[in-house]
Amino acid sequence: MSEYFSNIKTSATTIATGMAITLKHFFNAVKRKGDAGIDDADYFRQVDGLCTLQYPREAVPTPPHGRYRLYCHIDDCIGCRQCERACPVECITIDTIKATNDDLAACGKTSGGQQKRMWVPVFDIDIAKCMTCGICVSVCPTECLYHTPVADFSEFDVKNMLYHFGNLSKIEAEAKRKKLAEQQVQAAKEKAAAGDAPAAKPAPKPKPAAPPQE
Numbered sequence: 001m002s003e004y005f006s007n008i009k010t011s012a013t014t015i016a017t018g019m020a021i022t023l024k025h026f027f028n029a030v031k032r033k034g035d036a037g038i039d040d041a042d043y044f045r046q047v048d049g050l051c052t053l054q055y056p057r058e059a060v061p062t063p064p065h066g067r068y069r070l071y072c073h074i075d076d077c078i079g080c081r082q083c084e085r086a087c088p089v090e091c092i093t094i095d096t097i098k099a100t101n102d103d104l105a106a107c108g109k110t111s112g113g114q115q116k117r118m119w120v121p122v123f124d125i126d127i128a129k130c131m132t133c134g135i136c137v138s139v140c141p142t143e144c145l146y147h148t149p150v151a152d153f154s155e156f157d158v159k160n161m162l163y164h165f166g167n168l169s170k171i172e173a174e175a176k177r178k179k180l181a182e183q184q185v186q187a188a189k190e191k192a193a194a195g196d197a198p199a200a201k202p203a204p205k206p207k208p209a210a211p212p213q214e
Contacts, residue, residue, distance in 0.1 A: 076144035079118030
């Protein structure tokens with residue numbers, strides 16, 4: 001009999017404790033934690049207050065060194081393709097076109113002053129495949145590839161997870177390829193013409209002077 005009443009007491013105590021916690025949060029909900037922005041370093045230290053975020057106006061802060069959505073600053077890309085080769089899930093696709101000599105000025109320089117010698121018409125990152133390992137970022141020589149603090153980038157269509165960063169349109173890329181091909185053909189013709197030209201005959205050696213007669 002004593003065990004029966006003991007179980008009733010334990011049940012009542014458990015219910016009362018749970019209700020007390022619920023009521024505590026219920027009354028604390030009239031307080032506001034404030035807008036939960038990324039720059040709010042003290043957000044998680046505020047233990048009391050309304051917990052529900054007013055998405056998308058409010059967002060849970062992300063760590064300052066977190067690895068989230070990749071971004072390529074294409075103006076600093078030299079088309080070395082090291083990130084493409086290093087990616088373990090092959091989520092980066094790059095296509096390059098060598099810049100002709102008269103196009104180097106238009107191709108430009110990186111923010112570090114390095115002359116770019118490659119057009120990059122295709123620099124695609126399939127974020128749906130990316131596992132944010134950071135290997136591509138570590139091998140980039142110009143630091144044009146980096147992780148951003150953007151953590152929420154869901155899409156209804158997975159095709160929208162393919163991000164394009166190329167610096168040429170399809171028409172421009174075709175024109176650059178054609179120009180490069182013409183330059184290569186011209187260079188090949190000049191090289192062949194130089195190889196077919198007869199070699200210059202060596203100048204005849206001067207005859208030794210005759211010894212003086214006595």
